[in-house]
Amino acid sequence: MKPIKSLRGKLFFWYITSLITVTAFFYFAVHIYTLPYRNIFFTILLIFLALEGFFIVRKMTDGLSKLSSKIKTITSKNLNEKVTDIESEDEIGELAFSFNQLLDRLLQAFKRERQFIGDVAHELKTPLATQRSNIEIALTKERSNEEYKKVLAEVLSDNNRITTTLKNILDLAWSEAESAKVKKDIVNLSDVVSEIVEIATKLGLAKKVRVFGKVDDRIAILGSEDKLSRAFLNVVDNAIKYTPSGGSVRISLTKKNEQAKFQVKDTGVGITKADQPHIFERFYRGSRSGKVYGSGLGLSISQAIISAHKGTIEVKSDIGRGTTIITHLPLH
Template sequence: MRKKGIRFQLIIWYSCALFAATILVFAAFYFVTRQVLFTHTDQILTSHGDKVAEVMLRQSTDMRQAMQKEAFINEFNDLPGMFVVLINNQGEVLNSSYTINSGDQVFTRLYQETLQLQKPFFRDEQVGSVAMRFYTVPLNIQNQFAGAVMIGHPIDVIQKSLNTLLLVLVVTFLVLSIPTVGGGYFLANRAIRPISTMSSQLRRINSENLNLDEQVSNPQTGDEIEELAVTFNSLLERLRLTFNRERQFIGDVAHELKTPLSTLHNDIEVAISKERTKEEYKGVLKEAFIDTNRVISTLKNILDLAWSEADSGRMKPDEINLSELIEELKDVASKMATSKHITVEGVVEQNITILGKQDKLYRAMLNLIDNAIKYTPTPGKVTLSLHKKGSKAMIYVKDTGIGIAPVDLPHIFERFYRGSKADKVFGSGLGLAIVLGVIKAHRGTIEANSKIGKGTTITIALPLVKAFST
C-alpha cells in the first residue's frame, strides 16, 4: 500500500489550518454581531421597562386603580413597537398595549418565573407567530410583591438578519474552499520541488559516478531545505573520500600480498624446474617460509584493522588496570631495547582503571613502543608514562628518534601511507592505522608531535571507567 506523500500531507494540513482559521473568524464575527444586536435590544427594553415600573410605583398602592390611570395609557403610547403587559400579584393581566389571547401561556410562565427569581430578567418567547424578547421587572410596594411589568420587543428582524448573515458566511466559506485547496497545492508544490529535485539527483548517484563530483543542487532558499542540500553534499563528499580510501586500501593490500606471493611462486617454480640438492631445497623452503610469514602478517594486520574500525558500540568492554598494563609494557620494552643500548623509563601512576579489551590495547601500545625503539639511534631513550588528567587517563610514548617530517605528520595514521625518508620511523604498513582504530574503539584520542632529529611524542587520552559510560 502506497503511503501518502509529503505533498499530499502539506495540502491537507494547509487546507485544514486555513479552514479552521476561516471558521473561527466567521464564527467570531457571527456571534459578535448577534451579541451587539441583542445587547442593543436589551438596552432599549431595560430603559423602557424601568421607566414604566417607576411611573407605576409613584401612582398608587392599588395596582388595579393605578393601571387604569391615563398616565399608564399615555406611557404605553410613548412606546411604539413595544409590547407592554402589566400583571398583578395573582398573575392576572391588568392592562396591555395589545390584545392578549386568553389561551396564551407565555405570560403565565413569565409570571411564575418572576415569583421564583424576584429580580429583572430577559426571556425569548413566541407570542402567536411573532418572536419576542421580553424584559420582566417585578414590582414591590412596601416590600410586598405587587405584580410585574413585562416589556416585549419583536426580534424577527434580528433573527432574519442573523440567518441571512449565517447563509452569507457559509456560502463565502464554500466559495473560498476551492482557491484554498488550490493555494495549498501550489504552496506544497513550491515547498516540495527542491526536495523532489534532490531526490531525483540522489537516485542517479551510484558507486560508478560517485567520483565524478556528483552533487545535489543547492536551492539557495536560506532555510532548512538549503541546509538539507548542504548536508547531503557533505555526506556525499565523505562517502566519496571513503570509497577512494577503500579502493586505495584494496590496491595497497593487493600490492603488499603480491610481492611475497610472487616471490614464493618464483622460488617454487625454480625449485621444481629440475632436480636440486637437499641444501638447495632447504634454501627454497626457507625463503618460502619467510614469504608466507609476510603474507600471514599482512592478513593478520588487515583483520586487526577491520576489528579496530568496527563500531565501538558493539565492543563488550572489560575493566582494565591500565597501571599494571603500562608497567608490564615497560618491562617488555626494556628487554626489547637492551640490545640497542636504549634506556626505557617513565612514571606510572597507580590504580588507574579503564574499560576496554586488554589484548587489543596491549598490542596497539606494543606497536608504538616497537616503533619508538626500532627507530631511535643508539644511545637513546624511550619514555613511557601514565597519569590521570580530569576524567582521562593520559599515556605518553616519547623517544629521542629521528622524528617525522612536518609534511608527513598529519598522515601518519592513514593506512599504507608512504612517508618521506624522515618518516621511516613509522614505516609504511598498517601499524599506526591499527593503533588509531583501537584507540577510537576505546573512545579515546591519539595525537603525535615530532621534530626532525629530536624525536616524537605520542599522546593518548582514554576515558576512565566512570567517564566511559557517560
C-alpha cells in the same frame, strides 16, 4: 516581519488565516450587514483559500518529486552529483542539503574503500612475488641442504610479512566496524604497560636501544585488555624501529585529570611537519621511513583502538630530536 520559510509554518498560517477569514465573513456578511449575494462571495472566498492551500502543497510535492527523481539516478559511479535544483530554505531545502552531505560521506567512504583494496593488494603483492621467485629459483636445479634452508628461511620471512599484514587488516577492520563494541572489562593498565616495558626492553636489546619505564600503580580503565595491549605495543614498536643504536625510548603511564596518560618518547629520527598530520592514516609511511620495514598500519590500528575506548592519541615531534606519542584514556 520576516517571511515564513518553514512549510509547517506556512501550512499552519494558511490554516489559521482560513479559519479567521471564514469566521469573519460569516459574522459580518450574515449577522451584521446581511450582504446580498453572500453565498457567491463565500464560494469565491473558499476557492481562493483552497487555491492558496493547493499552491503550498504543490510546492511541497514538487520539491519531493525533484528529490525523489534525483535519488533514483544516484549510483556508486556518480556520487559526485548533487541535488542543485532545490534552493528553498524550508524543510525540503534542508532535506536536499542533508542528502548532498550524505552523498559526500558516501563518496569519501567509497574512495577509502577503493584505496584500501589497492593498498592491501600492493602490500600482499610484493612478499607473494618474492616468495614465488625464491621457490621457482630453488626448483631450477638440485641444491645442497644449506641452500634449501636459506630459501626456506626467505620464504618463511615473506610468509611472516603476509601474516602480519593480514592480522593488521583484521585488527583495523574490527576497530573501524560500526558494530564493533569494546568489551567492558576492568583492565589493569598498570600491568599491561609493565608487560609492554619488558617486551620493549627485549626488542631494544637487538638494536642497542635503551628502554626506560615509569608506571604508576593501580591505574584501571574499562575496555579490552588484548586490544589496548596491541595499540600500545604498536606505538612502542614504532619508537624502537625509528630510534638508532645508542638511542633511548621512555615509556610512562600516569594519572592526569581523571584520565590515564600513556606516553612513549624516543630519541629517533623524528617526523616532519608535513608528515605529522598523516601518520595515523592507513598504509601511510613518512618521508623519513627509509629502509625500515613496516606496513603503515600500526598507528592507524592504535588510533582506531584508542578511539573505540573513548580516548585520544596525539604526536609531537622534532626532526633529529625524536618523537613523543601521547595517549589519554578515561579512568574506571
